[in-house]
Amino acid sequence: MKVITILSGLLLTITVDAQFDSGKIDSDLMLKAHQLAKEILIIDTHIDLPDWLYDEWFDVSTSSDYGEFDFVRANEGGLNVAFMSVYTSPQLEIEGKSKLKADSLIRIVERIEQLYPDKFKIVRSISDIDRFKNSNKILLALGMENGSPIESDIDNLRKYYQQGIRYITLSHYKSNHICDSANDPERKWNGLSPFGEEVVKEMNRLGIMIDVSHISDSTFYDVMRLSTAPVIASHSCCRFFTPGFERNISDEMILELAKNGGVVQIAFAGFFLREDINKRYLQGEEEIKEHLKNFNITPGTDSAWQYESQYWKENPVGQATVEDVANHIDHIVKLVGVDYVGIGSDFNGVGEHLPIGLEDTSRYPNLIYELLRRGYTEKDIRKIFGENLIRVWRQVEEAAAGTE
Template sequence: MEKIALLLAFFLSYYINQSGDKLKERANKIAHKYILIDTHIDAPLLLYEKWTDITKKNDDRNFDYVKAKEGGLDAPFMSIYTPANYENNGAKKYADKLISLVYNVVQDNTDKFAFAFSYKDIIKNFNQGKISLPMGMENGSPIEGDLKNLEYFYSKGIRYITLAHSKSNHICDSSYDPNKKWNGLSPFGVLVVKEMNRLGIMVDVSHISDSAFYQVLRVTQAPVIASHSSCRYFTPGWERNMSDDMIKALAKNGGVIQINFGSDFLKDEILKKEEAGKKQIKEYLNEHKLNEDSKEAESYKEKFWKENPMGFADVKDVADHIDHVVKLVGIDYVGIGSDFDGLGDTLPVGLKDVSQYPNLIYELLKRGYSEKDIQKIMSGNLLRVWQKVEETAKKIQQSRN
């Protein structure tokens, strides 16, 4: 009897492994069969800090051409991130530098990369086997209080704008900033949303305060996106993620939440460790009168996190957030906005770089998602929103002629 039990256990284990291998193979095929869009990758900032040939494999970067091809990534939105301290201090000039870097990458490697100024460009480039590099602006500070700058950045290829980042700016309040100077959108921010609708720039509600989010929905004529946010259900009380009511309102608007891969975005226990660690670091820096950006401060932070690791979420946690959105509002309102190259060493096990998207698809397959469902998460939902934003812009422009 013992031999029979051992044999049965062996065959069951073999069957499970074989089934798993087949499912992994299918996940990899799906990753390359359909367009895969990731709405937030911080490669331009890393290129600005240290130029690297991203056509080659780079172990210290989450994104490069080799890993993107391996993982099936077809359209990574390049984040044109402007730090909050550039508000009233050369933000437009700073953003231009990052945009120029993206132009250099595309123009120097036209066999590998291509610009994408519309949803149709994404499809065309995919059919040609090229990786699209659309651009989204993270933080509206570069608008610098002048609506004409929106048209300027549109002409440069910016196709979404995250209205604020870590601090409230002249457009709206930030979820991170306790100083809610506008209680939502500023009067100028209302005009910004309307002008983005007119031009065909997607409004990105990641990073902004809850009040600003609901005001955006009241003002906008087009669907909006959360380019790199996750579900507050898993991180109660953390305003940076979206609450269930916000996700429902976003879906009613026809928009989409693109799930962020940061471990602190995904699991409350990790977020709490991070918050406690940051508090300790701040106390130490204040006690020793160290500037937060000084070399001494950076050295202390690095040492602190080595000695007090936060731990990591898992690819299953990303799937949990996708599940949550789907159960809440349906399959049509969720996608991928990893924040690769912007999260440091906080990425989940199984999703450490752009070569590993098939691991997420594998997890979704295990949970019973159909190929059609997965295609919507990969790109279908975001392309639908982008198309609607373009159509809305045409209608607005025609009505004013």
């Protein structure tokens, strides 16, 4: 349904999603949620747009049916800063093509800015955000998902900093030359590799945020031992709700991360949010792996992704809701406080597995509504949707400046 209202002489049309019972919706609270979305700084630390554009270019300056992100929908949802994921699959490290792909994805983000300068602006620092946050543009920051493109050469890390990379997820679903992965049963290093330790120290020195999403527990504790600056989990959820699922972050790790001033950016994937969905998803993942093996399809290739997408359409695992996302935020707030949680949706990265009520970048107000309904204050919401991440980023910048 749509709610139409007048605010300061402006006609606003607010979409109320299906998961909200129209008879129970608090229209005043929903209006407040939409107002807040326009007033506060919203930072989403993980959107997988570049890889989509690598496969097939489309106009992100207008409303589209592709994925979950474009200017129109992001602007409607109040998004201010979107971290574009520079993602390289583990298969590319095997093929020696990680850096080539990463460089191409960075150029794609630069092309977005060049083609649509009135709508998008790349930012590389907190001062950039302060300068351009009222420009009516979507600000694009760069986060590298999987450190494989560093290719065992610390000079490459320095070059990526110069190109604007401001966080690096050390690994993805396979262990790499930097560290072990939470998704990989093979533990080559039992944490960070010797080169990985060098990477962590150099990221601190340069001012690149260390992202602990995807890494193994032992890698996490190695990072926490070595890092002199707070770290982030750019798109993770709480293991409390998915027992035994190492990809999510445990209560003990949340406590350790908060002690050092870091922040967990909650992802929106249903299989991260709920145990029942997670179990069905993991079973499906095994069936997909078996199919790829039997038909000699290389994981990470277009053929593999096409099969996987079709598999999930034919074998749905169920959908989480905006309430489930709020439950994870609640859990962290109760555990360590409101200063250590944010959002990292994984839009354009999880396909059919997004929650009801958070289907794309226009829907952030639905999460704000749910948090308001639970008693969160405007100050709390400002922290969760952006200020906590800004604090960490600033501390990483300051720590780097102190090493010069």
